[in-house]
Amino acid sequence: MTRPLARVPGVPSRQRAFRQGSSKRGVTCPYCFASVAPQRILFRCRGQAGRRQGCAPVLDEELAAYTGSAAGASLPPVFATSGRKGRASCPECGVPTGNRACPECHNPLPSAYCDSPGRIVALVGAKNAGKSTYIAVLLHELMNRVGTELDSSLVACDDRTIERYKRDFARPLLEERRLLPTTASAATGPREPLVYLLTRTRRGRFSRPRNDSLALVLFDTAGEDLRSREVTDLHLRYLEAADAIIFLVDPLELPGARTGVRDSVPAARPAHSPQALDPDSEPLNVIARVTDTLRQRHGTRPGEPLPVPVAVALTKIDALRPALLRQSALHRSRSGQGVLDLDDRDAVHEQVRALLHEWQAGQLDTYLGQHYADHALFGLSALGGVPEGERVGAGGVRPYRAEDPLLWLLHRFGMLDGVRPGGP
Numbered sequence: 177m178t179r180p181l182a183r184v185p186g187v188p189s190r191q192r193a194f195r196q197g198s199s200k201r202g203v204t205c206p207y208c209f210a211s212v213a214p215q216r217i218l219f220r221c222r223g224q225a226g227r228r229q230g231c232a233p234v235l236d237e238e239l240a241a242y243t244g245s246a247a248g249a250s251l252p253p254v255f256a257t258s259g260r261k262g263r264a265s266c267p268e269c270g271v272p273t274g275n276r277a278c279p280e281c282h283n284p285l286p287s288a289y290c291d292s293p294g295r296i297v298a299l300v301g302a303k304n305a306g307k308s309t310y311i312a313v314l315l316h317e318l319m320n321r322v323g324t325e326l327d328s329s330l331v332a333c334d335d336r337t338i339e340r341y342k343r344d345f346a347r348p349l350l351e352e353r354r355l356l357p358t359t360a361s362a363a364t365g366p367r368e369p370l371v372y373l374l375t376r377t378r379r380g381r382f383s384r385p386r387n388d389s390l391a392l393v394l395f396d397t398a399g400e401d402l403r404s405r406e407v408t409d410l411h412l413r414y415l416e417a418a419d420a421i422i423f424l425v426d427p428l429e430l431p432g433a434r435t436g437v438r439d440s441v442p443a444a445r446p447a448h449s450p451q452a453l454d455p456d457s458e459p460l461n462v463i464a465r466v467t468d469t470l471r472q473r474h475g476t477r478p479g480e481p482l483p484v485p486v487a488v489a490l491t492k493i494d495a496l497r498p499a500l501l502r503q504s505a506l507h508r509s510r511s512g513q514g515v516l517d518l519d520d521r522d523a524v525h526e527q528v529r530a531l532l533h534e535w536q537a538g539q540l541d542t543y544l545g546q547h548y549a550d551h552a553l554f555g556l557s558a559l560g561g562v563p564e565g566e567r568v569g570a571g572g573v574r575p576y577r578a579e580d581p582l583l584w585l586l587h588r589f590g591m592l593d594g595v596r597p598g599g600p
């Protein structure tokens with residue numbers, strides 16, 4: 177007999193505090209991370225199309241400065257208006273428009289993003305932790321299997337995001353099955369976040385369907401750049417703007433984990449490599465630097481936990497010995513469709529916690545507990561198998577639990593119900 181699912185739609189009080197605490201008065205631009213008061217948001221003329229009269233395209237210098245190129249920066253002009261409505265008429269041609277733009281960098285601000293509080297999710301981790309691979313796979317999952325399950329759409333907010341996702345992530349990794357190159361430091365060239373709007377339609381039993389949106393802003397940080405305390409300006413603003421953090425940890429880098437690793441996996445780094453001596457790349461030191469940055473923004477007192485939820489995920493768990501995962505929560509696939517299974521969540525959290533302690537990395541867990549009001553532990557594999565040389569393993573990319581951290585964050589943001597299959 178199946179028991180009725182215990183639904184937990186309400187947001188726990190701790191989380192409610194977070195939602196209120198982080199309510200920003202303005203909108204944070206997902207491109208330049210400037211905080212923009214609603215009345216300062218610009219509109220962009222819709223321009224000429226077919227028989228519609230409108231302004232001709234002109235070079236937008238702010239946008240060109242942001243992208244570092246004049247290509248694609250010739251657009252109908254932007255204009256300011258005193259009103260706060262979602263639409264305005266162009267003062268030049270009179271055509272009404274609903275296209276909005278950031279007053280600082282002139283990138284498009286989707287109306288769903290302006291109207292609902294945007295959530296910026298920052299993805300961080302040491303060099304080689306698996307960030308770029310994870311971005312490629314997570315976005316693909318959200319556009320396909322997981323998107324269908326959640327009744328959600330994932331839409332790129334600008335053409336450059338579409339182009340870059342294809343060129344730098346999907347084509348090499350998912351189509352050509354080549355491992356992604358090390359991400360170059362932001363110091364060597366301008367880099368842009370990938371900006372998506374994730375919209376979920378929720379059908380309540382007694383209410384009309386409602387759309388909830390989350391701006392998923394993924395900035396593929398180079399692990400290299402998180403090694404020093406002098407984080408680049410864009411990184412700093414990205415972290416300061418973050419409403420949630422996904423922190424990726426390569427278990428093969430944890431001191432005690434090697435015994436739990438399959439023999440077939442080559443050492444993540446030979447003992448004599450300079451990196452092996454580099455304490456700046458230790459997961460704990462990377463998270464500590466990120467935490468210091470967040471503390472400055474939130475102005476919290478030392479000892480007072482930060483309100484930003486942080487999801488900490490062990491990547492590459494396919495490389496762990498099967499014996500370690502057998503009969504464990506991590507070994508099961510996730511249950512639940514379009515909901516977060518809270519029993520499963522607790523079990524995975526506890527198992528990863530136990531693994532961390534077993535691997536002499538218990539400090540990481542202790543540190544998170546001391547500094548964050550809300551942290552959750554995950555184990556995932558973006559590739560689903562150990563790579564062969566420069567290529568994805570023979571079975572192709574078969575992600576495993578890659579979406580878990582995002583589902584938890586959606587639950588935290590009140591966009592996904594939690595259930596306890598075993599009763600409350």
Ligand SMILES: Nc1nc2c(ncn2[C@@H]2O[C@H](COP(=O)(O)OP(=O)(O)OP(=O)(O)O)[C@@H](O)[C@H]2O)c(=O)[nH]1
Pocket residue numbers: 301302303304305306307308309310355356357358359360397398399400491492493494495556557558559560561562563
């Ligand atoms: N076994 C296994 N290996 C993985 C997985 N994901 C990534 N890797 C390995 O980890 C390497 C680094 O992954 P990246 O995604 O490039 O790491 P990164 O965090 O972006 O690194 P930086 O760009 O240097 O900061 C890959 O080349 C793979 O060899 C996984 O799911 N399983």
Ligand SMILES: [Mg+2]
Pocket residue numbers: 307308309357358359396397398399
């Ligand atoms: Mg990378």
Ligand SMILES: [Zn+2]
Pocket residue numbers: 221222223230231252266267268269270271
């Ligand atoms: Zn116009």
Ligand SMILES: [Zn+2]
Pocket residue numbers: 205206207208209210278279280281282283
């Ligand atoms: Zn901007």
